[in-house]
Amino acid sequence: MTTLDGEQDQLRSNLEIIGRESIGDLEAVLSVVGRYDAEGFHRVEDTCRAEFTWDYEKGAKPQLDKLYEKAKKAQWNAQTDLDWSIEVDQEAVVIANAEANPAQAQWDDATLAGTVLEKWDEKRFVEFGIQNQNWLLSQFMHGEQGALLCTAKIVETVPWIDAKYYAATQVMDEARHVEVFSRYLDEKLSGHYPMNAHLGMLLDDIVADSRWDMTYLGMQIMVEGLALAAFGFIHMMTTEPLLKTLLRYVMADEARHVAFGVLSLQEYYKELSAAELRERQEFAFEAAIRMKDRMAMQEVWERMEVPTADVVKIMQAAPEQDDFQILLFSKIVPNLKKLGLLDAADGWLREKFTEMGAIAFEHLSDSTEEEDAFADGSPAERQVV
Ligand SMILES: [Fe+2]
Ligand SMILES: [Fe+2]
Numbered sequence: 001m002t003t004l005d006g007e008q009d010q011l012r013s014n015l016e017i018i019g020r021e022s023i024g025d026l027e028a029v030l031s032v033v034g035r036y037d038a039e040g041f042h043r044v045e046d047t048c049r050a051e052f053t054w055d056y057e058k059g060a061k062p063q064l065d066k067l068y069e070k071a072k073k074a075q076w077n078a079q080t081d082l083d084w085s086i087e088v089d090q091e092a093v094v095i096a097n098a099e100a101n102p103a104q105a106q107w108d109d110a111t112l113a114g115t116v117l118e119k120w121d122e123k124r125f126v127e128f129g130i131q132n133q134n135w136l137l138s139q140f141m142h143g144e145q146g147a148l149l150c151t152a153k154i155v156e157t158v159p160w161i162d163a164k165y166y167a168a169t170q171v172m173d174e175a176r177h178v179e180v181f182s183r184y185l186d187e188k189l190s191g192h193y194p195m196n197a198h199l200g201m202l203l204d205d206i207v208a209d210s211r212w213d214m215t216y217l218g219m220q221i222m223v224e225g226l227a228l229a230a231f232g233f234i235h236m237m238t239t240e241p242l243l244k245t246l247l248r249y250v251m252a253d254e255a256r257h258v259a260f261g262v263l264s265l266q267e268y269y270k271e272l273s274a275a276e277l278r279e280r281q282e283f284a285f286e287a288a289i290r291m292k293d294r295m296a297m298q299e300v301w302e303r304m305e306v307p308t309a310d311v312v313k314i315m316q317a318a319p320e321q322d323d324f325q326i327l328l329f330s331k332i333v334p335n336l337k338k339l340g341l342l343d344a345a346d347g348w349l350r351e352k353f354t355e356m357g358a359i360a361f362e363h364l365s366d367s368t369e370e371e372d373a374f375a376d377g378s379p380a381e382r383q384v385v
Pocket of ligand 1 (some may be wrong): 177
């Protein structure tokens with residue numbers, strides 16, 4: 001229920017927030033399909049309020065100021081700091097990755113028995129691995145463009161000069177991230193995918209919201225929190241040296257971005273009313289579900305000509321796959337706790353993450369304690385690999 005001044009007096013139901021009652025309703029998840037934007041662009045109405053400040057006192061927010069100074073030293077050049085001469089044989093990488101990570105990469109015969117994948121030979125699995133890489137890196141690239149737009153918007157909307165300064169460095173970081181993923185896709189992989197429908201819905205919602213803190217919550221806390229965990233996982237798993245270094249460099253930037261989100265929101269959220277906090281809890285929940293739904297990878301299965309619903313059921317039956325999906329929330333949950341969003345409204349969001357199986361991460365340290373975020377020098381100078 002929304003009152004005249006826009007405040008809700010109660011939490012909305014799952015149906016109202018995410019369009020379905022049950023989080024696990026696969027039919028509803030798969031009914032959301034992507035738009036291919038045949039014109040080659042996609043527009044979202046954005047009605048934010050651009051805010052000038054006359055308070056130019058640098059360092060009024062000391063932690064943001066410290067992060068800004070670190071960010072200036074941590075810049076790197078996508079074209080010259082990475083070794084683009086490394087050749088990538090995608091098929092060989094898929095096979096090497098599977099051999100290096102048997103638990104994550106292979107389903108055992110018992111899991112596949114009687115399923116649509118039972119008759120797949122080695123060649124089909126390798127082809128799937130290749131499509132999976134193309135899809136994943138495409139989604140990283142689209143997500144990075146979302147971050148670029150959101151961060152430019154934060155420069156406009158956030159009221160404090162220290163945050164505007166820091167956000168300006170993040171705009172540069174995100175431009176570099178779009179650049180590296182785009183180049184890697186074009187030169188080293190074998191095809192692009194359009195934006196996943198669920199990720200697209202979430203990015204549209206984040207961009208369309210006119211409240212400055214919602215941009216941070218959606219992007220820095222949720223999307224970038226998940227990206228940081230995903231990059232870390234792929235960095236650990238991949239045997240391909242260029243991607244490994246590229247991801248490590250991007251992660252050094254993302255650690256700062258997520259810390260920027262938590263540092264900017266933590267004081268502000270202490271001032272919000274219970275109704276305002278409830279809205280933020282619902283938005284965080286909606287974002288978590290959209291990102292979880294994305295993992296069905298429906299665009300890949302369509303290209304492999306296999307019904308997604310059948311494969312998702314196989315994935316759900318394979319515990320290692322499920323562990324990976326849950327692990328993606330490892331950065332998000334402690335940060336939501338730090339912001340007070342897990343516990344507000346009698347722990348409503350805590351219950352949601354309990355249902356999703358991700359609540360145990362609340363005991364991990366939050367991103368303001370991330371060492372990378374405050375590290376000296378660029379990844380190239382630190383010889384980060
Ligand atoms: Fe990024
Ligand atoms: Fe980022």
